[in-house]
């Protein structure tokens with residue numbers, strides 16, 4: 001984590017992707033101003049885990065995810081895949097390495113070319129990458145589609161959930177090690193969401209994938225993730241195994257997210273209201289301080305650094321909740 005030198009790793013965990021001090025900024029319209037979308041985010045992705053990333057709209061989840069695959073590259077920071085620095089790669093070397101990290105997006109229908117047949121959509125990657133053999137039927141079957149009937153159809157003939165299966169097949173055929181799922185079920189009917197989540201779980205085991213799972217809904221993230229990282233306005237607030245995070249949340253923002261889950265036993269006074277501040281002009285010190293019920297003077301003067309508060313439990317807050 002930021003400033004920790006990633007000391008939060010347990011020795012038995014193999015790091016597949018190490019992210020250090022990731023910064024993503026966008027021009028903000030007026031000359032010289034910037035949107036601070038991701039402001040120094042660090043974490044390790046361990047081989048074989050599912051890391052959930054959660055936080056409200058605009059907190060930088062997608063910007064961070066895209067920076068991992070260098071689309072576009074971050075303003076600064078380091079992204080190491082198996083020890084190889086992705087931010088230093090260019091051209092063919094970057095292209096080749098990028099195949100190992102695939103993304104799945106929220107809106108499957110718009111990400112599929114409507115004029116092409118599923119066989120061509122899914123088979124395009126291997127042609128471009130010159131991968132041997134035709135595995136289209138195998139991956140269609142793996143994502144729960146009947147190759148015999150599905151392959152010759154076009155995207156509009158499928159439901160939203162089936163289109164998401166097609167996008168997953170399109171990613172899977174490139175034999176990625178990491179699949180970054182950016183709100184993969186948010187646009188789907190509730191009845192279909194569980195099917196797609198189960199599918200991702202099955203594929204993870206079958207193809208030995210490592211997953212990053214992004215959502216704004218903690219209730220969804222906690223069920224599918226080994227560890228959960230909570231983000232607020234471009235910063236990491238807390239990172240812990242899902243069970244720990246839910247049972248012993250330390251950051252006031254995490255507590256608010258938990259309190260907003262309908263079945264939560266957390267008291268409603270931990271809820272926060274209103275909109276987050278603009279990332280063009282973020283608050284000094286702790287970025288959460290303008291909405292934090294526990295804020296003190298120190299919070300506006302000094303940015304809280306990530307520190308370890310339990311086994312594999314990390315927190316950035318000067319004044320955490322009393323159960324810690």
Ligand SMILES: Nc1ncnc2c1ncn2[C@@H]1O[C@H](COP(=O)(O)OP(=O)(O)OP(=O)(O)O)[C@@H](O)[C@H]1O
Nearest residue numbers: 026035037056057058059060061062063064216279
């Ligand atoms: N291409 C862009 N140009 C300018 N600003 C951008 C761009 N992409 C994202 N932003 C801004 O960066 C911030 C982070 O956006 P991002 O899409 O990463 O958030 P998010 O957590 O994925 O949100 P959501 O849950 O709505 O998908 C937001 O303030 C957003 O408006």
Ligand code: SF4
Nearest residue numbers: 286289292299317318
């Ligand atoms: S550092 Fe201060 S403002 Fe930020 S979350 Fe902790 S108590 Fe709240």
Ligand SMILES: [Mg+2]
Nearest residue numbers: 061062063182
């Ligand atoms: Mg997003």
